[in-house]
Amino acid sequence: MEISEILMKFKNDEISIKDAQLQLRLNNYESVSDIAKVDIHRMKRVGIPEAIIADCKTCDEVASIARVHLENERHVIITRVHEENYASLRSLAEETKSKIRWEKRARMIIIGENTTNSGGKIGVISAGTADIPVAEEAKVIGQEMGCSVSVIYDVGVAGIHRLFPELTKLVKAGVDAIVVVAGREGTLPTIVSGLVDVPVIGVPVSTGYGAGGNGKAALLSMLQSCSVLTVVNIDAGFIAGAFAARIANLAAKNRTKEEGIQD
Numbered sequence: 001m002e003i004s005e006i007l008m009k010f011k012n013d014e015i016s017i018k019d020a021q022l023q024l025r026l027n028n029y030e031s032v033s034d035i036a037k038v039d040i041h042r043m044k045r046v047g048i049p050e051a052i053i054a055d056c057k058t059c060d061e062v063a064s065i066a067r068v069h070l071e072n073e074r075h076v077i078i079t080r081v082h083e084e085n086y087a088s089l090r091s092l093a094e095e096t097k098s099k100i101r102w103e104k105r106a107r108m109i110i111i112g113e114n115t116t117n118s119g120g121k122i123g124v125i126s127a128g129t130a131d132i133p134v135a136e137e138a139k140v141i142g143q144e145m146g147c148s149v150s151v152i153y154d155v156g157v158a159g160i161h162r163l164f165p166e167l168t169k170l171v172k173a174g175v176d177a178i179v180v181v182a183g184r185e186g187t188l189p190t191i192v193s194g195l196v197d198v199p200v201i202g203v204p205v206s207t208g209y210g211a212g213g214n215g216k217a218a219l220l221s222m223l224q225s226c227s228v229l230t231v232v233n234i235d236a237g238f239i240a241g242a243f244a245a246r247i248a249n250l251a252a253k254n255r256t257k258e259e260g261i262q263d
Contacts, residue, residue, distance in 0.1 A: 047249065048242045049144060051077040059088040066111060072098050075112035077144060079137065081240055085109065106136035106237075110144065118146030119256065122249025123170040125192060125240070127156030127182035130207040135181040137237030138244070139204065142179075145245035149176060157187045171196060176248035179240045183207030186218025194227035200246055201240045202231045 004086070009127065010020040054062050062078060062085055072094070078089065085104055086109065093100035093111050101110045122142045126135040130174030132153055142149045149170060150173050154161040170178065175219035180189035183201040202225070204218035215234035221230040232239045 008124050010155040014025040018204050026075045028236075045217055047145075047256065048244055049075075049141075051141075051238065053079050054082065055080045056086050059085055060227035062149065063088045063092050066092060073112075074098070075114050076110070076206045077141070077249060078109045078111075080107050080110050103136065103140050104135050106140045107133060108140050109136060110140070113176050114144055114146075118245075118249045119252035120145075120147040120245060120250075121150070121173060121252075122147050122177045122241075122244040123150045123173070123246075124151065124166060125152045125155060125167075125170075125178060125188070126152075127180075127184070127186075127188040127205075128207065129154050131181045131183050131205045134203055134235050134237040135179070138179045138241030141157075141238050141241035142245045142248075145242065145249065147245045147248050156182065157185075157238060160191070163188075163191070166207050167192065167195065176251040177201065177244040179237075179244050181205055181237065183215060183218050184221075185212075186215075186221040188223055189229055189231075190225040193225065193229045199244075200229055201244055203237060203240045204231070204234045206235050228263075 004021055006015075009015045010017065052062055052065050052069075057213045064091060066076045066078060068084075078085065079244065081089075081102075089109050089111060090100055090194070090198055095138075098112045103110070124135050124139045125143070126132050135151065135153065139149045139151055148169055152163075152166040155166055165236055175198060177199045178192060180192050182188040183205035186202070186209065188206050189200055193200035193202075202222040204215045206215035208215065219231070219234055222229060225231075231245070
């Protein structure tokens with residue numbers, strides 16, 4: 001339905017203002033040539049920002065889609081970027097007088113500023129150093145959704161004694177959810193979820209090799225977890241970080257309500 005039709009229905013008292021707002025949100029996207037339909041209200045609609053995945057797109061296509069986001073929201077996230085993406089996106093940032101941040105380990109570029117502070121807190125844990133890029137992707141999207149993020153890296157089960165003092169710090173920090181990133185046999189998320197009282201999201205990573213390599217053994221191990229655990233797809237750091245941030249943001253909102261009631 002066109003925006004003009006929605007407004008006309010509201011004017012004629014055929015729909016309420018609440019229904020009009022809902023329909024406008026559901027219909028709000030912008031086309032970029034014949035390659036994309038940019039969802040410019042995703043953050044407002046579901047609380048998770050839209051992101052552009054650079055894989056399988058040309059640099060010009062990525063920049064064109066990013067421009068629409070900047071024009072509408074003054075902020076854009078691009079994932080799975082390559083070296084060649086940076087030059088065109090830096091030019092776009094200069095043209096629009098926007099700040100640009102290149103998170104190399106996370107393979108992400110953020111243009112514009114996000115000053116949101118939701119009060120949510122999440123933790124991100126990596127089993128090995130090789131798993132850090134996926135963990136960083138989870139960390140960055142968590143921050144972009146307004147959460148404070150505490151990280152613990154290289155505490156896998158091959159040296160499990162490294163985990164416990166670091167995990168204690170996360171618990172004391174009062175995190176609302178924890179993302180655990182692991183390759184190889186993928187055991188760490190099961191252990192963590194059996195020790196903490198907050199939701200744990202497991203992310204299998206494609207760092208393993210041999211039989212069950214490329215994250216397959218880690219994925220199956222997490223799916224067979226005997227402790228309560230949510231599992232996302234292989235290397236899906238963005239999804240895990242966004243899911244953890246959504247949990248944390250809801251928890252923070254409830255804390256604010258409770259404090260208001262007590263006051």
